[in-house]
Amino acid sequence: MEKIAVLLLNMGGPDSLDAIRPFLYNLFSDHDIVEIPRPIQKPVAFFISFFRAKKTRHYYELMGGKSPQREQTEAQAKALQKILPENFIVKPAMRYWKPFIETAVKESIEEGARAFVLLPMYPQYSKTTTGSSFNEFERVYKRLGLNLPFVKIHSYHNHPLYIRAMVERIKERVKEPEKYFFLFSAHSLPVKVIERGDPYKDQTEETVRLIMEHFPGVKYALGYQSKVGPVKWLEPQTEELLEKVVKAGHKRIVVVPVSFTCEHSETLYELDHQYGNLAKELGVEEYVRIPTLQDHPTYIALLKELVLDAQKELEGQLSGLAHSQSIT
Numbered sequence: 001m002e003k004i005a006v007l008l009l010n011m012g013g014p015d016s017l018d019a020i021r022p023f024l025y026n027l028f029s030d031h032d033i034v035e036i037p038r039p040i041q042k043p044v045a046f047f048i049s050f051f052r053a054k055k056t057r058h059y060y061e062l063m064g065g066k067s068p069q070r071e072q073t074e075a076q077a078k079a080l081q082k083i084l085p086e087n088f089i090v091k092p093a094m095r096y097w098k099p100f101i102e103t104a105v106k107e108s109i110e111e112g113a114r115a116f117v118l119l120p121m122y123p124q125y126s127k128t129t130t131g132s133s134f135n136e137f138e139r140v141y142k143r144l145g146l147n148l149p150f151v152k153i154h155s156y157h158n159h160p161l162y163i164r165a166m167v168e169r170i171k172e173r174v175k176e177p178e179k180y181f182f183l184f185s186a187h188s189l190p191v192k193v194i195e196r197g198d199p200y201k202d203q204t205e206e207t208v209r210l211i212m213e214h215f216p217g218v219k220y221a222l223g224y225q226s227k228v229g230p231v232k233w234l235e236p237q238t239e240e241l242l243e244k245v246v247k248a249g250h251k252r253i254v255v256v257p258v259s260f261t262c263e264h265s266e267t268l269y270e271l272d273h274q275y276g277n278l279a280k281e282l283g284v285e286e287y288v289r290i291p292t293l294q295d296h297p298t299y300i301a302l303l304k305e306l307v308l309d310a311q312k313e314l315e316g317q318l319s320g321l322a323h324s325q326s327i328t
């Protein structure tokens, strides 16, 4: 049977304090995530990364000197590899830091892969995240002169197994949900990206609504975190929403990150440290932050189902190829 590489697409995070600046340079050089005019994008990225690395160094110091994203994506890859048939090779493939998409593609080819499944670790599609990784894959594919079939999985924000995994994750930590206010926190995006048709906001709202169908009567709200720079981003901001909700009398808060499946600076620093401290100052009695899914068995079962569906699509493409080759 043909070997198929499954690339787990993620952002990647600095693996040392020295990696912060080059990681940020790669991020700010990407026109899919930050639209700086192309002729000046790289020099501007050089300056921004220089100053932002100084500012964010202490986030990473608090996390032990690096982002845990690589280890956690590797754990997801290992768990998925274990439950997939033997013809699959599962690899993390990062956009801005090691192991880069190019490395994952080259290794897959060396190990005999003859097709690819592109599987984002972002449940909701945005052109700034999943779209950017797809574009990078296609650039690498062209550069390496590949002519192999591949399938892109765009999103799974409303898949019943994803919703079930999120509900199970919440119930592991919260035994009496009706006593809490649920504060969902998604990564923010510039409003102009949504206005141009990005489905991220609608998909995020749908995820939240589907999760809350499992918690009837529980009060909840959705906020957006981690805005960067001066343009208008999605609102309300998680931090402001937290203040508002507490001032309205809710003293037990469950915080649920929705756009991430691994821990990183924005969960460990912003949600736990910054907003956790703010909650204390505001007099919150209980502040429960739900961990990201990581290698939760139901999430890994979902990934398996997505990959096996993609395999069917690939088989269609491969038989189409064989057919056209036999005609010519």
Ligand SMILES: C=CC1=C(C)c2cc3[nH]c(cc4nc(cc5[nH]c(cc1n2)c(C)c5CCC(=O)O)C(CCC(=O)O)=C4C)c(C)c3C=C
Residues within 6 Å of the ligand: 011, 012, 013, 014, 024, 027, 033, 034, 052, 056, 067, 068, 069, 122, 126, 128, 129, 187, 188, 189, 190, 200, 228, 229, 259, 260, 263, 264, 265, 266
């Ligand atoms: C400047 C524009 C940015 C957009 C748009 C953006 C969207 C976006 N990001 C994530 C997930 C993650 N972002 C992470 C770090 C990070 N993101 C930006 C900028 C934008 N993100 C920066 C500058 C950084 C670096 C940290 C910082 O300097 O504040 C990470 C964590 C990486 C790690 O440390 O492990 C994740 C994950 C999503 C889901 C998203 C849009 C939907």
Ligand SMILES: [Fe+2]
Residues within 6 Å of the ligand: 152, 153, 154, 155
């Ligand atoms: Fe698709």
Ligand SMILES: [Fe+2]
Residues within 6 Å of the ligand: 187, 226
């Ligand atoms: Fe980000």
